[in-house]
Amino acid sequence: MHPVVAITGASSGIGRATALRLARDGAAVAICARRPDKLEAVARDIEAAGGTALVVVADVTRPDDMQAFVDATLARFGRLDVMMCNAGYGLYGEIDTVDAEAMRAIMDVNFMGTFNAARAALPVFRRQQRGHLIVISSIVGRRGIPFMGPYCATKFAQVGLAECLRAEVNGTPIHVSVVYPISTETEFFSVMTRTSGFATRAHGPRQSPAHVADAIAGTIRRPRAEVWPYYPGKGLGVLGALLPAFADRLVKRWGREPLRDAQS
Numbered sequence: 001m002h003p004v005v006a007i008t009g010a011s012s013g014i015g016r017a018t019a020l021r022l023a024r025d026g027a028a029v030a031i032c033a034r035r036p037d038k039l040e041a042v043a044r045d046i047e048a049a050g051g052t053a054l055v056v057v058a059d060v061t062r063p064d065d066m067q068a069f070v071d072a073t074l075a076r077f078g079r080l081d082v083m084m085c086n087a088g089y090g091l092y093g094e095i096d097t098v099d100a101e102a103m104r105a106i107m108d109v110n111f112m113g114t115f116n117a118a119r120a121a122l123p124v125f126r127r128q129q130r131g132h133l134i135v136i137s138s139i140v141g142r143r144g145i146p147f148m149g150p151y152c153a154t155k156f157a158q159v160g161l162a163e164c165l166r167a168e169v170n171g172t173p174i175h176v177s178v179v180y181p182i183s184t185e186t187e188f189f190s191v192m193t194r195t196s197g198f199a200t201r202a203h204g205p206r207q208s209p210a211h212v213a214d215a216i217a218g219t220i221r222r223p224r225a226e227v228w229p230y231y232p233g234k235g236l237g238v239l240g241a242l243l244p245a246f247a248d249r250l251v252k253r254w255g256r257e258p259l260r261d262a263q264s
Contacts (some may be wrong), residue, residue: 004028004030018212081130121133
């Protein structure tokens with residue numbers, strides 16, 4: 001039986017790549033985001049890849065929108081197997097230079113958006129006595145890096161929420177997975193440039209959205225608590241726990257460098 005998967009933030013990046021990856025396996029994919037034109041384009045690609053698409057224009061910061069997203073998925077497909085909480089964006093800057101409203105805005109999308117989607121899906125999972133919540137965090141949700149405090153804080157918050165929920169449903173047929181991508185080639189960097197007011201350049205390894213999507217497809221088939229698409233990245237979290245001062249020096253070398261007159 002092919003899964004029914006709902007994906008937030010599916011109009012681009014990891015969300016879009018995962019929708020197309022699952023479509024190739026014949027999945028039914030409900031996609032939501034705020035840009036209807038982008039969503040319709042993704043839906044056409046899902047159908048072309050062999051999947052079935054449902055488009056719902058929704059804002060993850062609005063609980064009613066997330067409830068409507070879940071309700072529409074149930075009305076169309078009769079069940080919900082996976083909720084993938086993917087919507088989010090980045091913000092660059094030193095903590096004392098980040099505007100408080102900008103901090104609240106990124107927390108509202110990245111963390112509250114995850115909470116709202118999870119809160120809408122969980123009652124369905126409990127009624128069905130099965131389900132899978134997938135939270136797209138980041139490697140910086142396990143170890144902060146310089147000048148990305150707002151973004152890192154939202155990703156740490158996602159992880160904390162997921163870990164608590166995973167303990168709550170332990171021993172039941174409901175699964176909770178956290179995905180920890182490294183720097184991924186998406187719209188993330190252009191959006192971060194726009195929200196931060198200047199560009200940055202990342203050092204270190206990168207990966208493609210398709211690579212992350214393959215890892216997510218794997219955990220849908222065989223649920224795991226943690227998914228590391230770039231497995232060596234797991235070592236950074238371990239290093240931060242065992243040798244935090246050394247990790248501070250290491251991540252300073254691999255942090256994002258401001259480029260105030262260029263695009264990243």
